Amino acid sequence: MARFLLLQLxxxxxxxxxxxxxxxxxxxxxxxxxxxIRLDREDLPRGxxxxxxxxxxxGGGPGCVSDPPETKDPVEARIEAACLSLMPAITAxxxxxxxxxxxxGILAHHLGAEVSxxxxxxxxxxxxxxxxxxxxxxxxxxxxxxxxxxxxxAVQALxxxxxxxxxxxxxxxxxxxxxxxxxxTQFHPEADAAxxxxxxxxxxxxxxxxxxxxGDLIAMCRxxxxxxxxxxxEGFVRRHG
Numbered sequence: 001m002a003r004f005l006l007l008q009l010x011x012x013x014x015x016x017x018x019x020x021x022x023x024x025x026x027x028x029x030x031x032x033x034x035x036x037i038r039l040d041r042e043d044l045p046r047g048x049x050x051x052x053x054x055x056x057x058x059g060g061g062p063g064c065v066s067d068p069p070e071t072k073d074p075v076e077a078r079i080e081a082a083c084l085s086l087m088p089a090i091t092a093x094x095x096x097x098x099x100x101x102x103x104x105g106i107l108a109h110h111l112g113a114e115v116s117x118x119x120x121x122x123x124x125x126x127x128x129x130x131x132x133x134x135x136x137x138x139x140x141x142x143x144x145x146x147x148x149x150x151x152x153x154a155v156q157a158l159x160x161x162x163x164x165x166x167x168x169x170x171x172x173x174x175x176x177x178x179x180x181x182x183x184x185t186q187f188h189p190e191a192d193a194a195x196x197x198x199x200x201x202x203x204x205x206x207x208x209x210x211x212x213x214x215g216d217l218i219a220m221c222r223x224x225x226x227x228x229x230x231x232x233x234e235g236f237v238r239r240h241g
Contacts, residue, residue: 004054006035008036008040009060023233027190040079050086051093056098058097059190063079065105066153087106095181098184100190104176107176113157116154124149124196128146129144131144132164132166133166147174147228149188193222196221200218
């Protein structure tokens, strides 16, 4: 049975480990079915072919695709280059792909769409997503559901050749699909309240929100009803695993 390739971008070990276990739990995966690569610590293996995997999953991270090259942290620049190096094969061969938050920026940038901080950034919290397109991964979900977000940049226009699947009031492009198997979400389908509490604590000084509001944000996340997004991740794994 082919494994899933999980590319992680978070340089903070606690955040990376928490995200890894969230992907396993919400995706219905065990560790034996995942090839985990922490791109902050290691390069992609020479000759890695994404077609050798059941699918590729890209997690979130503190970097921004739209930051000027001269301002990028060297580690974040290397991570971004590694992810982008796989996208030509993934999109050309329609290899199953699920990009989460950072991943939608990677996919859209590769496809030539604008990714920037001009509009549509969203503060940390739960937002309502609504269906605007049909897809097998959304078939069992309600027309509207809440998901956790927190991002400085966003896709500004639908990439050419892509399908718009989910929209939000503050950010129109919450989920898109390219081809039949290449997906990306602006929200975090793996995230629950406990996971977002961890990220709020770790990233409170990274410019996502005023640090003094961390406690209020944690309380808001605990009160949110966020359960449906995990079905998307679970469906992706079930469909391609």
